[in-house]
Amino acid sequence: MVPEPIPPETARRRKIVGVNAETVTNVTSTDFPGHHPGEDHEWSLEKFSQNLEVQFHKNDPLDASFSLVGIDASIANAFRRIMIAEIPTLAIETVFVHNNTSIVQDEVLAARLGLVPLTASLSGLNWLQFYKKPATQDDDEGADDTDTAADNNTIVLKLHVECAWRGAEGIKSGETDPEKLYVNSSVYAKQITFEPTGRQNSEFPEPDGLVRPVNPEILLAKMRPGQIIELDMHCIKGIGADHAKFSPVATATYRLLPTIDIVKPIVGNDARKFARCFPKGVIGSEDVTEEESETSKELEGMAGEKKAVVRNTFKDTVSRECLRHEEFRGKVKLGRVRDHFIFSVESTGQFDSDYLFLESVKTLKAKCSRLKRQFANVMR
Structure with missing residues (x-):
């Protein structure tokens, strides 16, 4: 058949x-x-x-x-x-804190750093390999399948910022703005530096290919004179199934x-009300023609009136608002x-x-x- x-x-x-x-x-x-x-x-x-x-x-x-x-x-x-x-994407996995006298605790600062999205040259990101973490005593497998940190699986970033007084010169009496009073009162992602090693020098060329934060203005911490943040960060490739920070x-x-x-035709005031039930641009209006008024029973004697027509359903959010009004039933x-x-x-x-x-x-x-x-x- x-x-x-x-x-x-x-x-x-x-x-x-x-x-x-x-x-x-x-x-x-x-x-x-x-x-x-x-x-x-x-x-x-x-x-x-x-x-x-x-x-x-x-x-x-x-x-x-x-x-x-x-x-x-x-x-x-x-x-x-x-x-x-x-x-797979690149993200900060391990933070080695050498000195942190700010009010932000080490673990909180490390969590904030891990969520900073990074970018670099596409060829360099594809060149990087996955880093296998060292096995623990609880693992059934031995340490034979683990890697050591190398230039082809680990990116090293550094952050060393110290807050200090800016000096009295040029400061108005009674000034309270910390940005004017202190140097490095706010620590931003742009202050993170990349130190390439081995083949990383060629795979991540300057200036656009370097590993760097996507948004340099991400605020990491706030400090006051005498406080220091000094740490190293190891970045590895991972997937979002392991942690949300790896989601691209x-x-x-x-x-x-x-x-x-x-x-069925929707004409006159009902057409204007019908259009307001949808986002702007979804429903438009057209004049009822003489031919339509003669051939359609619903439009008889309505030549010149405005009728509702569908313009662009792509913008619709399917709110069902028009179904709540009795005049549009059927x-x-x-x-x-x-x-x-x-x-x-x-x-x-x-x-x-x-x-x-x-x-x-x-x-x-x-x-x-x-x-x-x-x-x-x-x-x-």
């Missing part, structure tokens, strides 16, 4: 998740073999390639927004989870594309396209936001390759 072609309206209806006033409907996926008799939904690479589409809406170094169309929710969520937890994204989210179908249907995912990726600064998504694709591809090899070994 040859499968019959699916009517376009039927295919569209199956892709829409219904959003009602209190419930969500049509959430079950139907694109698998046997669900609809006489229809072929067998997965094929050719069909997937035809349906797959990538649309970039914004591509700034630290903030990207793009749409992935034609994929399953499990794949979209895999990309999101990989970006959050499995792309501030946020990585996605949402389904909203749909708004006006099934006139509008809200939904979401189940295979259109709008991603929003905000990088912490170590990598560009679009680079992070490409790395998530490579990571998922590598996982699939390993799984395929394991299946092949099982079948032998």
Whole structure:
């Protein structure tokens, strides 16, 4: 039996998740073999390639927004989870405090330093290897698999700041601003210095390739004359699954594309009220034409009046506000396209936001390759 072609309206209806006033409907996926008799939904690479589409809406170094169309929710969520937890980044792991007479305790200062996002040359970050921590007595494995700190797995940063009086010259009587009274009254991330060793001199070239904080104005501590902070920091590569400080994204989210179908005309004051139920730019207005007033029973005698039309559903937040008003009952249907995912990726600064998504694709591809090899070994 040859499968019959699916009517376009039927295919569209199956892709829409219904959003009602209190419930969500049509959430079950139907694109698998046997669900609809006489229809072929067998997965094929050719069909997937035809349906797959990538649309970039914004591509700034630290903030990207793009749409992935034609994929399953499990794949979209895999990309999101990989970006959050499995792309390796560089962060401060160990802090050696030599002298700290500030009011910030050693452990608190170390925690603040560990959360400072770092950046450097992309080639240098990719060149760095993972550092294996020394085994403890509780570990079953011995210390044979551990590494020692070397130029290819550890970055050394230093912070040496001392607060002192600035001097009476140029200071007004009664001045209370600590920035004017003292030197180094505030300790910022820009005062962290990088000391390259070995191949690090070539892998992290000056000036833009050096390891440095993404935001130099991050406040680390405040001091007063006589107080000193002197410490060394060892940075290693890690993944977000180990600790949040290794996560390369501030946020990585996605949402389904909203749909708004006006099934019955909304005219006049109702059209203006309807537009206010949505964010600006989602709903617009058009004049009712003579032809529409003659052919449509609902628009009879309303030529020249303003009617509500859908402009841009991309800006909609699906607040359901329009479903709370009696005058719009039965006139509008809200939904979401189940295979259109709008991603929003905000990088912490170590990598560009679009680079992070490409790395998530490579990571998922590598996982699939390993799984395929394991299946092949099982079948032998």
